[in-house]
Amino acid sequence: MAAVGALSLVSACGGANELNTADAVFAKASSLSFQDAEQGGLLEMAPAKVRSASKQQLGGTAAPTPKVLTADVFLNFAEAALSTQFPGPQTTVDASSQGISYGYRSYSLADGQFNIVAVTSDSKVFVLGALTAYVLTQFGVLSDYFCTVYPQNCPAPGAGPANATEAARFLAQATLGASRVDISALQNTTYSAWLDAQFALAQGQSHVDWLKAKGYGDAQYSTSYAGLDNSLWRKLITAKDALRQKVSLALSEILVASAEGVAIRWRAFAIASYADILES
Known part of the structure; x- marks a missing residue:
């Protein structure tokens, strides 16, 4: 499909040599159809030797690191890391198409080819040109390249x-949440080691077993959800497997289930069992 798109574009423009005319590239760059874009992975950038050169362009490692990657800094970096595809330096041009604002840079290549890199106002990265067989393709968002x-x-x-x-x-x-002891302990290890230790921790007493141990399996509780909140808060506050509790809570807020909406007997045990599944 990409090859067909490339051939169609070449034919429409009268041949490969005409693809590189300023008017043809400008027309394409200023009227990008983002809704029709295909999805790609991420641009493979910054091998070590290129990264060193681009750091100088960005002001060196001594400069304070911003918290957000801007479009111009990203485009400068792309020109240094992928100079064959994006030979710079080029200037960013502001444009708008189909109600979407963006900035783009266009690059002339050999044999009448070109590449256009565009970054939309909501930080999406797009490429159109020889790199994508002339099919507009999204390559992630700016934040995906921050660590690069x-x-x-x-x-x-x-x-x-x-x-x-x-x-x-x-x-x-x-x-x-973490205590000063937790913070100090993490400072004396690595992120990977901390994660490995959390993964290795046992799940602990399940919600179902806790309800049974506390007597909530008695017939008088068959139509209530007494004890359920106690068990949920018990683990969120005191469990040692803090990472598992954070993840299970996040999952429960995505795949929501409420004891109020479960019109069955032993609903406390039903939700407790569901919570145990989210932890496992």
């Missing part, structure tokens, strides 16, 4: 937090 452009701000595999602030930030994302 700013590797110094992303821990290498096996690395640990540089300070207590980084440890606290990680634990806030991976758990439902």
Whole structure:
């Protein structure tokens, strides 16, 4: 399909040599149809020797690392990392098509070919040209390339937090809360080791078993959900497998089930069993 698209475009423009005319490229770049774009993976960029060169272009590793990757910084990096496909430097041109605002850069290649890279206002990355057989293709979003452009701000595999602030930030994302002891413990290990330790932890007493142990299997509770909240909060607050609890809570907020909406006997046990499944 991509080859057919390329041939059709070449034919419509009167041959490959005419693809590189300024008017033809401008017409394509200023009227991109994003709704018809195909989905690609991510652009493979930044081999080590290219990354070093691009760091100089970005101002060197000593410069403060922004929290968000901008379109122009990404495009500068792409020109350095994929100079054969995107020979720069080029200037970003603002455009709008079908109600979508974007900035793009166009690159002339040999034999009348070209590539266009566009970044929309909602940070989606698109390429049209020789690289994609002239089929408009999305290659992820800007945030997908943050660690490629700013590797110094992303821990290498096996690395640990540089300070207590980084440890606290990680634990806030991976758990439902951490103590100073937890933060200090993470500082003395690596992210990978912490994750491995969490994966190795046993699941602990299930919600169903806890309800039974506390007597909620008695017939008087068959039409209520007494004890269910107690068990759910018990594990969220005190369980050692903090990562599992965070993930199971997230899943429960995506695949929602409520004891109020379960019109059956022993509904506390039904929801408890469901919660146990989310943890397993």
